Amino acid sequence: MSLRQSTDLVGYLKMASNSTRRHSPNFLAAKILTRVLQGQPLEDALYEHHESKDIALLTFLCYTTMRHYYSLHQRLSDISHRPLDQLDIEVKCLLLLGACQLQYSTLPAPLAVAHVVTAAKKIGKTSAGSLINAILRRYDAAIEPSLEEASYELPQWMIDRIRSDYPSESDEIFQTSTARAPMTLRINVSEISCSVYCDLLQKSKISFEQTALDNAITLTKPMSRSKLPGYENSYFCVQDLASQLPVSLLEPQPEHRILDACAAPGVKSRQIADVFPNNPVDAYDIKPQCSTWNILTDTGNKQNLQLKQGDLTTTSWWDGTHYDRILLDAPCSGSGTLSRHPDIKVTRNEADVSQAAELQLKLLNNLWNVLAPNGILVYCTCSIFFEENDSVVAKFLAERQDIAIEPFELPIGRPTPHGWQTLPKEQAHDGFFFARVRKQYSNA
Ligand SMILES: C[S@@+](CC[C@H](N)C(=O)[O-])C[C@H]1O[C@@H](n2cnc3c(N)ncnc32)[C@H](O)[C@@H]1O
Numbered sequence: 001m002s003l004r005q006s007t008d009l010v011g012y013l014k015m016a017s018n019s020t021r022r023h024s025p026n027f028l029a030a031k032i033l034t035r036v037l038q039g040q041p042l043e044d045a046l047y048e049h050h051e052s053k054d055i056a057l058l059t060f061l062c063y064t065t066m067r068h069y070y071s072l073h074q075r076l077s078d079i080s081h082r083p084l085d086q087l088d089i090e091v092k093c094l095l096l097l098g099a100c101q102l103q104y105s106t107l108p109a110p111l112a113v114a115h116v117v118t119a120a121k122k123i124g125k126t127s128a129g130s131l132i133n134a135i136l137r138r139y140d141a142a143i144e145p146s147l148e149e150a151s152y153e154l155p156q157w158m159i160d161r162i163r164s165d166y167p168s169e170s171d172e173i174f175q176t177s178t179a180r181a182p183m184t185l186r187i188n189v190s191e192i193s194c195s196v197y198c199d200l201l202q203k204s205k206i207s208f209e210q211t212a213l214d215n216a217i218t219l220t221k222p223m224s225r226s227k228l229p230g231y232e233n234s235y236f237c238v239q240d241l242a243s244q245l246p247v248s249l250l251e252p253q254p255e256h257r258i259l260d261a262c263a264a265p266g267v268k269s270r271q272i273a274d275v276f277p278n279n280p281v282d283a284y285d286i287k288p289q290c291s292t293w294n295i296l297t298d299t300g301n302k303q304n305l306q307l308k309q310g311d312l313t314t315t316s317w318w319d320g321t322h323y324d325r326i327l328l329d330a331p332c333s334g335s336g337t338l339s340r341h342p343d344i345k346v347t348r349n350e351a352d353v354s355q356a357a358e359l360q361l362k363l364l365n366n367l368w369n370v371l372a373p374n375g376i377l378v379y380c381t382c383s384i385f386f387e388e389n390d391s392v393v394a395k396f397l398a399e400r401q402d403i404a405i406e407p408f409e410l411p412i413g414r415p416t417p418h419g420w421q422t423l424p425k426e427q428a429h430d431g432f433f434f435a436r437v438r439k440q441y442s443n444a
Helices: 003-008 010-018 025-037 042-047 055-067 069-079 089-104 109-123 126-138 148-152 156-165 170-178 194-203 242-248 267-275 291-299 343-347 350-368 390-399
Strands: 183-187 208-210 216-219 236-238 258-261 281-285 305-309 323-329 371-381 403-405 420-422 432-439
Touching: 025 042, 025 055, 025 089, 025 109, 025 343, 042 055, 055 069, 055 089, 055 343, 069 089, 069 126, 069 148, 069 343, 089 109, 089 126, 109 126, 148 156, 148 170, 156 170, 156 350, 194 216, 236 267, 242 267, 242 323, 242 432, 258 267, 258 350, 267 281, 267 305, 267 323, 323 350, 350 371, 350 390, 390 403, 390 432
Parallel strands: 258 281, 258 323, 281 305, 323 371
Antiparallel strands: 183 216, 183 236, 208 216, 371 432, 403 432, 420 432
16 A cells, blocks of 8 residues: 555544544554464454454555564664563554554654554553653654665565575565555456456446456556455456466366365465366365355355365375376465565564475475376465475476476466576566476376
8 A cells, every 4th residue: 555545544543543443443453463473374364354344444554564564663673772572562563553654644643652552551551551652752754774674674584585596686576575466357257258347347447457368457456356346246356467377287178187286265276167167176275164265255166166175295185086187386485475465574484485395395296196197287386485496396306207397388477497487576466486297107
């Protein structure tokens, strides 16, 4: 959200904080941010409040705070007598929220501080009220932070890794990581053609741009999906442009059995079921069927799609019938999605990348057992780190004799030694890696 948009919320913030709401936006936002700093994804923590009247404001407060965490943190640290990370976690979140409003809204400073102090009392941190008040009153939004982490709004380990993996493109990647992610729609052409859907958008005066993919458009300004035409009719799915690419690499024959491995929340399961309506699709995830599958319950289940639970590092879930096509959208650092998920930069650490790479290789080796001879496996991550991408595929290739790389080209991104990479630049799409391999007959 831009500064201009944020100022539109000032009146609302005043109104929401003065009203008879059970909990003020600052109270709820501090609770949400506390859970995020303790490890819950921001998207999930916010989703628990999706029916709240204050959801737009909560979204703004939480996303802006996480997006600018490092500069807010430094400005606060410079004026706090105690290290910020040694404070009670809820007090720290209240300070960050206060700083966010002083920095990114035009709410009068005394009012912003008063709201945060009131929220502290409601949370039960009455004794911290004077500390919060004293620090926020000294806060100076005009001071430019000196640390590299604060300038790029990224942890140092990520700055170093991005520089090392992409020496000539790192500045563009840094810039995009702080921007707001674009909102792209995949038009469900089994329900409506893309051109007719574009007419609907034009009639509703919603502006958009064509993309490199025929059936995807990007909205000029993100908005609530339920306000878009055709939401009830499943005319579209909200799906990042790069995230739409791997399903096209599956190229199944009509009778082929497809496994969507690591499928929750089901964005790509939904796409597979839309694009290949006659193929049986099993979508497995280690998470149970619950709200994490919300993308599917949003728009109704598909006949050809089964949602199942299983740990795909084992074969205990497998019925013994091989799959002809497997999409492995592996758990990863999410480093290609920092503008969409700004909490990742704060909650992940460097060791998580190596752990993810180990799990990715384990999943690849295990899923190879359930792939039919001559079958195709598409591996993808929403990471831009070499360690989770080409490096994992290189190890996988080195461990087995029965793999052939299947080359391909995509409309966005560039080739890598073993696959294809899109980078999050120019606010057009996320960073994704893709590789495609075939199981050779000879050693199957
Ligand atoms: C990148 S997300 C998948 C996103 C999904 N494909 C989509 O498009 O909506 C990775 C998923 O891997 C799942 N996962 C992690 N470890 C797993 C395991 N051992 N077995 C099965 N799923 C696993 C996580 O629960 C998470 O939902």
